Amino acid sequence: MMKDVGMRSLETERLILRRITLEDGPEMLENWASDKKTTEYLAWDTHKSLKETRAVIHRWVTAYSKPLGYNWGIQLKDGGKLIGNIEVTSKSAGQQLCQIGFCVGSKWWNNGYATEALRAVLRFLLEDVGFYVVEAQYLASNPAAGKVLMKAGMVKDGVMRKRYMSKNEPMELVMIRYSVIKKELF
Numbered sequence: 001m002m003k004d005v006g007m008r009s010l011e012t013e014r015l016i017l018r019r020i021t022l023e024d025g026p027e028m029l030e031n032w033a034s035d036k037k038t039t040e041y042l043a044w045d046t047h048k049s050l051k052e053t054r055a056v057i058h059r060w061v062t063a064y065s066k067p068l069g070y071n072w073g074i075q076l077k078d079g080g081k082l083i084g085n086i087e088v089t090s091k092s093a094g095q096q097l098c099q100i101g102f103c104v105g106s107k108w109w110n111n112g113y114a115t116e117a118l119r120a121v122l123r124f125l126l127e128d129v130g131f132y133v134v135e136a137q138y139l140a141s142n143p144a145a146g147k148v149l150m151k152a153g154m155v156k157d158g159v160m161r162k163r164y165m166s167k168n169e170p171m172e173l174v175m176i177r178y179s180v181i182k183k184e185l186f
Contacts, residue, residue, distance in 0.1 A: 002130040007133040027082045029053040032105035041142040096132035121156035
């Protein structure tokens with residue numbers, strides 16, 4: 001059974017997953033939103049100004065008050081830097097299904113932070129909120145994202161051919177779907 005338990009902070013061994021606030025704008029801009037390497041595979045363009053970043057954060061903050069509005073900033077426990085975010089990008093409470101997306105600044109790639117954050121969020125969404133299925137998508141040209149999803153325990157369902165346009169060019173979109181019974185969780 002689904003329950004909207006509200007946006008709450010989650011903690012892992014090395015991370016604090018927490019609400020993003022307007023005050024986080026400069027750090028978000030510096031650590032991932034303005035980084036072309038980081039945003040190359042994202043649905044949104046690289047930010048060019050703090051005003052642009054704050055507009056995105058304002059939408060995120062507004063979404064916290066909506067049912068099942070989940071979006072966490074990924075903050076390092078050691079040093080307190082905000083290095084990315086992980087969010088529920090779409091949901092269907094009736095189908096007990098949601099889709100998530102994540103982003104970590106390129107300076108922090110290959111340290112396991114995205115996998116660690118994703119595992120905590122999957123546990124929260126499946127156990128505490130009661131989603132039955134959590135999905136994520138990534139471009140076939142970004143296999144590192146697929147590795148993160150698989151390391152976190154997600155299972156590849158298949159490839160959706162030519163379903164994503166990037167710079168007016170059709171791209172392969174790989175669909176990953178995670179489905180598990182509670183007793184099988186991690």
